[in-house]
Amino acid sequence: MTTVALKDVTKVFRDGTVAVDSINLDVNDGEFMVLLGPSGCGKSTVLRMVAGLEDPTSGAVMLNGELANDLPPRERKIAMVFQDFALYPHMSVNDNIAFPLKLAGVEPTPRGERVTDVASALGIGDVLARRPSQLSGGQRQRVAMGRAIVRRPGLFLMDEPLSNLDSGLRAELRAEISGLTRELGVTTIYVTHDQAEALTMADRVAIMRKGVLQDVGTPTQVYGRPATLYVAAFLGSPRMNLLEASVYVHLDRYVTLTLGEQALYLPWDDIRSRAVAHYHGERIVVGMRAEALTPVAPDTPGDVLQGRIRYLEHHGHESLAFLDIGATAIMVDDIGAPVDADAPPGQRGLRRFGQVMQRITGRANEPTTQATNGSRTSVLHDPGRHHRRPAELAVRLAPYPAVTAGHPLAVQVRMDALHFFDERGDRIDVGWR
Numbered sequence: 082m083t084t085v086a087l088k089d090v091t092k093v094f095r096d097g098t099v100a101v102d103s104i105n106l107d108v109n110d111g112e113f114m115v116l117l118g119p120s121g122c123g124k125s126t127v128l129r130m131v132a133g134l135e136d137p138t139s140g141a142v143m144l145n146g147e148l149a150n151d152l153p154p155r156e157r158k159i160a161m162v163f164q165d166f167a168l169y170p171h172m173s174v175n176d177n178i179a180f181p182l183k184l185a186g187v188e189p190t191p192r193g194e195r196v197t198d199v200a201s202a203l204g205i206g207d208v209l210a211r212r213p214s215q216l217s218g219g220q221r222q223r224v225a226m227g228r229a230i231v232r233r234p235g236l237f238l239m240d241e242p243l244s245n246l247d248s249g250l251r252a253e254l255r256a257e258i259s260g261l262t263r264e265l266g267v268t269t270i271y272v273t274h275d276q277a278e279a280l281t282m283a284d285r286v287a288i289m290r291k292g293v294l295q296d297v298g299t300p301t302q303v304y305g306r307p308a309t310l311y312v313a314a315f316l317g318s319p320r321m322n323l324l325e326a327s328v329y330v331h332l333d334r335y336v337t338l339t340l341g342e343q344a345l346y347l348p349w350d351d352i353r354s355r356a357v358a359h360y361h362g363e364r365i366v367v368g369m370r371a372e373a374l375t376p377v378a379p380d381t382p383g384d385v386l387q388g389r390i391r392y393l394e395h396h397g398h399e400s401l402a403f404l405d406i407g408a409t410a411i412m413v414d415d416i417g418a419p420v421d422a423d424a425p426p427g428q429r430g431l432r433r434f435g436q437v438m439q440r441i442t443g444r445a446n447e448p449t450t451q452a453t454n455g456s457r458t459s460v461l462h463d464p465g466r467h468h469r470r471p472a473e474l475a476v477r478l479a480p481y482p483a484v485t486a487g488h489p490l491a492v493q494v495r496m497d498a499l500h501f502f503d504e505r506g507d508r509i510d511v512g513w514r
């Protein structure tokens with residue numbers, strides 16, 4: 082079995098691109114680690130350095146506790162599956178899966194048995210005689226996995242293996258892949274930009290942005306206590322509401338968080354108010370997920386925000402209301418927007434188009450090189466990296482609610498479910514995790 086450790090691993094390509102920036106990451110024996118981040122953040126580069134297909138510019142890649150920087154790929158006992166895997170088209174499924182065993186000199190009888198075992202575990206036992214062209218996309222993906230796993234590797238590397246498949250099949254294979262790797266006890270590093278995939282499959286998730294590791298933890302940890310504003314914004318659907326708030330301390334009583342014309346009060350005996358109190362007279366970012374907000378009658382006392390519905394989105398099993406509460410939202414860049422829930426439906430395409438045009442013309446102040454200090458700039462004062470705009474608070478409603486756009490709506494805020502970030506985008510916390 083295998084452990085992986087990356088120690089201050091950096092990869093700078095010849096053209097100066099810093100693809101991976103001082104990453105430290107430990108993957109335990111038998112662990113299913115997911116590398117998550119938007120396109121271009123360096124996920125594949127990390128994987129390729131673990132596989133030995135790319136040399137780190139500096140730092141150490143350790144396999145089983147030993148320095149592996151100079152170990153050739155074939156000596157690393159690693160199997161890899163890519164998004165654009167290729168099967169041998171002229172060989173049957175059986176021969177495709179058996180091929181690595183044949184190369185390794187495994188005798189025909191045990192070879193046959195191992196192929197049958199792997200194929201039945203992957204649910205492709207009945208198509209062993211077919212050629213790849215006679216298979217569905219999902220079946221082909223399983224064959225590629227079977228071929229990778231049949232050698233019983235110590236380490237399994239998968240780079241967006243499901244991204245070519247439709248969503249139903251992805252969900253099905255997700256469960257199968259994580260089930261199979263756990264059953265085999267093989268250490269796995271799985272790359273994806275799909276947060277749902279990461280949260281459902283991973284033992285732990287490592288979230289990257291522009292070559293920098295932002296947070297590592299179990300799905301519950303990274304979702305429930307995101308270490309940075311970026312992670313908070315990246316995980317979850319709808320996206321976490323991120324509001325600019327001014328902090329004012331009333332000693333021994335409470336801390337006021339002013340959101341535009343409204344305010345929330347953090348009681349002084351709440352342990353977090355001591356940490357937030359350090360920002361007295363300053364602005365911070367308050368994060369609230371839709372699940373922290375419950376629609377209530379307008380005159381309900383307590384931690385309630387009043388708003389007006391800007392627009393509604395119907396998702397079948399629920400509806401989302403986007404409320405104007407007169408506050409300012411902090412928009413985080415580089416999210417990669419799988420769900421662009423923050424633009425009104427009619428403007429979505431336009432906004433996306435605008436972003437693309439800005440990227441092409443370079444007029445969005447977006448750094449064109451990989452920032453080495455991506456999370457260090459102020460999110461409240463530097464308009465180039467993050468922007469502020471009128472908040473549209475995402476609130477969950479029942480499917481097809483009686484309200485429509487323009488209706489007033491009051492929401493109760495679960496104060497214990499709030500997240501606080503400083504102007505650099507780091508979590509303001511009391512230190513436990």
Ligand SMILES: Nc1ncnc2c1ncn2[C@@H]1O[C@H](COP(=O)(O)OP(=O)(O)OP(=O)(O)O)[C@@H](O)[C@H]1O
Nearest residue numbers: 094096098100119120121122123124125126127274
């Ligand atoms: N050979 C190379 N030379 C120069 N730059 C490269 C090279 N390979 C990758 N890059 C750059 O390094 C950065 C990280 O690339 P990488 O392929 O690791 O991203 P990724 O997270 O896997 O993205 P995706 O989700 O799109 O696959 C990108 O900016 C990419 O353009």
Ligand SMILES: [Mg+2]
Nearest residue numbers: 124125126240
């Ligand atoms: Mg990639």
